[in-house]
Amino acid sequence: GQNIDQPTEMTATEGAIVQINCTYQTSGFNGLFWYQQHAGEAPTFLSYNVLDGLEEKGRFSSFLSRSKGYSYLLLKELQMKDSASYLCAVPFSGGYNKLIFGAGTRLAVHP
Amino acid sequence: GAVVSQHPSWVICKSGTSVKIECRSLDFQATTMFWYRQFPKKSLMLMATSNEGSKATYEQGVEKDKFLINHASLTLSTLTVTSAHPEDSSFYICSVAPMDRVGQETQYFGPGTRLLVL
Numbered sequence: 001g002q003n004i005d006q007p008t009e010m011t012a013t014e015g016a017i018v019q020i021n022c023t024y025q026t027s028g029f030n031g032l033f034w035y036q037q038h039a040g041e042a043p044t045f046l047s048y049n050v051l052d053g054l055e056e057k058g059r060f061s062s063f064l065s066r067s068k069g070y071s072y073l074l075l076k077e078l079q080m081k082d083s084a085s086y087l088c089a090v091p092f093s094g095g096y097n098k099l100i101f102g103a104g105t106r107l108a109v110h111p
Numbered sequence: 112g113a114v115v116s117q118h119p120s121w122v123i124c125k126s127g128t129s130v131k132i133e134c135r136s137l138d139f140q141a142t143t144m145f146w147y148r149q150f151p152k153k154s155l156m157l158m159a160t161s162n163e164g165s166k167a168t169y170e171q172g173v174e175k176d177k178f179l180i181n182h183a184s185l186t187l188s189t190l191t192v193t194s195a196h197p198e199d200s201s202f203y204i205c206s207v208a209p210m211d212r213v214g215q216e217t218q219y220f221g222p223g224t225r226l227l228v229l
Contacts (some may be wrong), residue, residue: 042221106152
């Protein structure tokens with residue numbers, strides 16, 4: 001089967017750096033996605049990793065280790081608007097488009 | 112990113128009534144659309160895959176007679192919650208998958224529809 005684990009909640013200070021971890025178990029691997037979701041809104045795409053290593057995109061970076069079944073999302077120079085849920089997702093076995101989501105990590109950024 | 116609309120954004124209805132939610136892809140054609148539901152402080156749960164021109168594929172535990180899906184065209188899918196009850200109150204989100212995408216951003220999400228059944 002497939003399973004995704006993320007911490008439920010995290011808090012951080014404005015201007016700081018925070019790392020949100022995600023571990024997954026899948027029977028096949030077709031990449032890993034990170035989404036941001038503000039309360040009451042739809043998820044927005046942040047990143048997609050299919051190869052090992054770190055991919056940087058502005059203040060956000062995403063890391064993947066396929067051998068460890070592990071990914072993290074790194075948020076730098078935190079801003080208050082970064083307070084949101086961060087969802088880790090992987091495609092269902094055998095497909096690219098059908099996603100299974102983790103429970104999400106609710107990040108609270110405080111002054 | 113692509114534009115996906117949902118209508119209505121909010122709906123309040125009485126128990127026992129049926130509610131139809133529309134999902135439209137405004138930028139591209141999509142043979143596949145997905146319907147999710149999300150309870151407060153929980154993650155997205157995939158309900159079904161909507162396939163243009165054929166029957167929807169439902170995930171385990173989702174009642175197909177309760178949640179009717181019609182993928183009428185390459186840009187429109189509808190979800191009808193039949194005989195809604197208070198436990199159906201949730202945030203329903205659709206997503207569309209472009210036909211020519213593999214990897215990267217393969218799903219574009221609609222803004223969601225919040226359903227409250229009294």
